[in-house]
Amino acid sequence: MTAMLLDALLPTRCPLCGHPGPVPCRACRKTVPPVRWVGAPSGVTTLTAVLAYEGPTRTLLAALKYRGATAVVQWLAVIMAEAVGAVAPLPVWITWAPTSRVRRTVRGFDQAELLAREVGVHLQLPVEASLNRQGSQHQTGRSRSQRLHPGHMFQPVPHLPHHGPVLVVDDVCTTGATISAAAWALRSAGVSVVHALVAARTP
Ligand SMILES: [Zn+2]
Structure with a gap:
């Protein structure tokens, strides 16, 4: 049985306070900080972030990455999906910035893909794999310069399924380098409008 499946079958607990029930619980939802300002990185048409990447948000996203909390993905x-409703021109399809192969293998899933697929259900848009990640260097093991100038971090797939306005989903945006690299890879394949949607942004 996979970790994800096991996770879905177990009763849920709030990753912030440990209380059984919804993830996060109603009381803790009020403690998760909303993001205050969002600037779009290079190549990105608009960036929508929902939460500030600090305090309880870090705990929530750590639960998502390291314990496979599918209930966190759903919340x-x-x-x-609610936050991105007003962007223009409206996206007609959704993709994600894939995590490295090493991380995907270790966790058994790609949290960006899980988020993208669930957001697609709510927005009723097709969700397609469109990018391949080059190499397997971990963001944390790279210099600031490398992170800010990622070069060819992503390659578009040979036959992109759509070329209309796209929404790229990721879990966290810190320097903006990953989402920017994803946007430029999609632009290189003929997509001219690249919206980004992340769960959390560094304040
Ligand atoms: Zn709680």
């Missing part, structure tokens, strides 16, 4: 996807 995040609802608030992310």
Whole structure:
């Protein structure tokens, strides 16, 4: 049985206070900080972020990454889909910035893909894999310069399924380098409008 499946079958607990029930619980939802300001990184048409990446948000996203909390994905996807409703021109499809192969193998899933697929359900848009990640260097093991100038971090797939306005989903945006690299890869394949939607942004 996979970790994800096991996770879905177990009774849920709030990752912030440990209380059994909704993830996060109603009381803790009020403690998760909303994001205050969002600037779009290079190549990105608009960036929508829902939460400030600090305090309880870090705990929530750590639960998502390291314990496979599918209930966290479901809650995040609802608030992310609500937040992105007003962007123009409206996206007609959704993709994600894939995590490295090493991380995907270790966790058994790609949290960006899980978020993208769940947001797609709420927005009723097709969700397609469109990017391949180059190499397997971990963001944390790279210099600031490398992170800010990622070069060819992503390659578009050979036959992109759509070329209309796209929404790229990721879990966290810190320097903006990853989402920017994803946007430029999609632009290189003929997509001219690249919106980004992330659960959390560094304040
Ligand atoms: Zn709680």
